[in-house]
Amino acid sequence: MVDTHVADLEKHEFTILEAAWDLIVVCYYLQRDLFEPIKRGVKPGGIALAIVHMFEPGHEQSRFSVQPGELATYFEDWEILHYYEGKPRDPEHKRAVAEIVAKNLRTSAT
Helix, strand or coil: CCCCCCCCHHHCCCCCCCCCEEEEEEECCCCHHHHHHHHHHEEEEEEEEEEEEECCCCCCCCCCEECCCHHHHCCCCCEEEEEEEECCCCCCCCCCEEEEEEECCCCCCC
């Protein structure tokens, strides 16, 4: 089953319930204060996937872009199944990206 929601996350219109999701995906959106709720929201053994733009020389810096290595720091206590930084593999995106697929290593929802 796929459960979808439309909400303004910056206005906290949606609460990510603790240990409620097998998978949380965030693509081409960066709101740093969401990483802890995302991590709490993924069930033990579940997966978080994120793809975000990176800062690049020649592009305007934005609060929606990460520095090299930054995305991985949010998931240091998780098992990193995939991490990539560089040219996007999606031809529709021209800017460098950081990608992560991480597994929640907790064994319970505590």
